[in-house]
Amino acid sequence: IKIKVTELPIPVAFASAFEGEIIRRGDMQVEFSSHKAPTCELVQTCNADEIEDHKITIVGKDLDELEQGQTFALATYVQVAGAKMQPDFEPVIERKIHAWYNYMEGVMHTGQRNQIRVRVSKAAYEAGLRLTHFAEVLYNMIMDEFDIVVDKCQVTIVTDTDKVQELLDTVAMPTYEKRDERLETLTDESVDQFYTCTLCQSFAPSHCCVVTPERLGLCGAVSWLDAKATKELNPTGPCQPISKEGCEDEVKGIYPDVNRMVAEATQGALEKVTLYSIMEDPMTSCGCFECICGIEPFSNGVIIANREYAGMTPLGMTFGELASMTGGGVQTPGFMGHGRHFIASKKFMSAEGGFERIVWMPKELKDDVAERLNKSAKEKYGIDNFTDMIADETVATDEETLMAFLQEKNHPVLGLDPIM
Numbered sequence: 001i002k003i004k005v006t007e008l009p010i011p012v013a014f015a016s017a018f019e020g021e022i023i024r025r026g027d028m029q030v031e032f033s034s035h036k037a038p039t040c041e042l043v044q045t046c047n048a049d050e051i052e053d054h055k056i057t058i059v060g061k062d063l064d065e066l067e068q069g070q071t072f073a074l075a076t077y078v079q080v081a082g083a084k085m086q087p088d089f090e091p092v093i094e095r096k097i098h099a100w101y102n103y104m105e106g107v108m109h110t111g112q113r114n115q116i117r118v119r120v121s122k123a124a125y126e127a128g129l130r131l132t133h134f135a136e137v138l139y140n141m142i143m144d145e146f147d148i149v150v151d152k153c154q155v156t157i158v159t160d161t162d163k164v165q166e167l168l169d170t171v172a173m174p175t176y177e178k179r180d181e182r183l184e185t186l187t188d189e190s191v192d193q194f195y196t197c198t199l200c201q202s203f204a205p206s207h208c209c210v211v212t213p214e215r216l217g218l219c220g221a222v223s224w225l226d227a228k229a230t231k232e233l234n235p236t237g238p239c240q241p242i243s244k245e246g247c248e249d250e251v252k253g254i255y256p257d258v259n260r261m262v263a264e265a266t267q268g269a270l271e272k273v274t275l276y277s278i279m280e281d282p283m284t285s286c287g288c289f290e291c292i293c294g295i296e297p298f299s300n301g302v303i304i305a306n307r308e309y310a311g312m313t314p315l316g317m318t319f320g321e322l323a324s325m326t327g328g329g330v331q332t333p334g335f336m337g338h339g340r341h342f343i344a345s346k347k348f349m350s351a352e353g354g355f356e357r358i359v360w361m362p363k364e365l366k367d368d369v370a371e372r373l374n375k376s377a378k379e380k381y382g383i384d385n386f387t388d389m390i391a392d393e394t395v396a397t398d399e400e401t402l403m404a405f406l407q408e409k410n411h412p413v414l415g416l417d418p419i420m
């Protein structure tokens, strides 16, 4: 996305280079943290007549009135209006708050929604930085990057604890809940279009992700809603719509337009991609995969390793070794890269029987997906606590020990047809 803003009306530098900046407790002027006080960040769509463009309001004390070295409450409340604005774009804009706050020299931001921490350095404070500037940054950046959908934008920053709590309870939490419900009901069946994503072609020229509600981009960072917003904001950009018409196989996920769009996006390097098979024309990977799934031939199952896992897998390969086989934009039947979120989807390698085939995952990944995966396993297969049957590195890192564990747990994969 193009950056048009050259000068922001703030007293500190603003650049992506400051994103990794750490501000230690001893160097901080103040901190806002959900650990000690209510916090929230929210972008909300309004009618044009409900808000005033570029109106900035600070409710409660600004930085010069807050006691140095202490922790306070903080709400960042952005209201936008625009003929093309859709509530589906709110989380896409909202997630940018993290980056934009971090771009200010002397400001550190982590988290999102009602779980955030913001630190302001003494140096930035002494340079004159105040919360009004935070609001200016948001206003200017939103009007710069999202001007296609946002016509009017109003920013309110709240530090008064009671007012933050009230905003959190009455506006923010109900909105987050509504969004989560929307995300849960978003299935591949419930939408008319999927999207391509070719952002990674800069280093993997023959790679194209197909992003669906249930199978988000393998980097984990591009959801179907993000792809949809990207298309709206940048009509000729990396995300182009794919029609679902003429589906040839729902279980494998074969769509004529997926093949056509993938072939077009890769200049013919790829001609066929199935959405839900690991064996037949699996989706390619660039290299950013959050996870890699690979066939484990002894059990007829699959193992999944996540990028953070540095140890050995029962396939005798580390994540790095799996990655060298799976990346680079070539189809490697038996291996596929994917996002964490895809694991609990009923579409996850549904051509080969689905997530019932998962026999091993690193413990951290298993714990992370447990709630959703167990819910899906109950619904799809009637299995209780499915993740208890899945091995991890604490019980097995070789095939023999893995098999013994699966037999002991009576893992359902033992009753399935051979995968190859």
Ligand code: SF4
Residues within 6 Å of the ligand: 197, 198, 199, 200, 201, 208, 209, 211, 216, 217, 218, 219, 220, 221, 222, 286, 288, 289
């Ligand atoms: Fe787009 Fe992510 Fe896929 Fe890269 S890995 S092409 S950013 S969805």
Ligand code: ZN
Residues within 6 Å of the ligand: 200, 219, 286, 287, 288, 289
């Ligand atoms: Zn990538």
